[in-house]
């Protein structure tokens with residue numbers, strides 16, 4: 001693993017005030033503003049998806065490549081889990097791994113994503129094989145896992161704060177799939193439906209940890225840098241998918 005160099009926040013201490021920590025409300029405002037401004041719902045590929053302008057081939061390419069992201073979420077969460085020192089924190093973070101890997105009576109998000117693939121006409125063996133994963137997607141996902149493995153827990157948790165915005169994109173996506181891609185069987189949308197509540201809860205929980213852990217201005221800026229990096233991960237993932245195999249624009 002290599003420790004990623006995070007993007008410098010636009011508001012470094014020497015350019016913005018005396019370097020004392022922002023009050024919690026101001027820090028939260030900055031986190032939310034960054035997550036919203038740089039979120040991948042603004043990416044041209046997502047905008048085309050939501051407007052119903054993706055071909056079946058493009059949508060299948062997105063599903064196969066996003067599976068690479070999905071299967072690594074519990075792995076990065078296990079790296080975060082190992083950094084948490086208190087049983088109550090580990091217990092609540094463990095729930096995230098179970099949300100994806102499943103538990104007694106619940107198949108979990110990875111299984112639901114595989115069903116989404118099947119609903120779109122993809123074989124689960126193809127998703128598991130990883131043979132359609134594009135190089136740019138592989139590197140973006142690796143970057144996120146590396147960040148969670150190598151950076152302090154504050155930054156790893158702050159990177160997950162895109163989930164403050166993710167539930168909104170889930171709702172948009174459910175509507176877009178129903179309106180524009182009726183050839184995808186509606187059972188396949190269960191993944192997105194479950195993520196609305198899960199993402200809302202996860203975002204709230206992570207925000208409260210980040211607000212309580214980031215005590216100095218340097219820590220607050222490091223959290224913002226990690227969140228900016230995560231926005232870049234999601235953005236680059238879509239750049240690669242939009243460009244498609246062999247780098248030919250779709």
Ligand SMILES: O=C(O)c1cc(C(=O)O)c2c(n1)C(=O)C(=O)c1cc(C(=O)O)[nH]c1-2
Pocket residue numbers: 073159160161162163165166169195
């Ligand atoms: O489809 C999406 O747009 C989207 C975005 C994000 C996100 O914002 O990071 C996540 C997810 N989905 C998702 O399904 C998911 O489980 C998830 C976990 C995390 C995280 O960083 O811990 N982000 C996301």
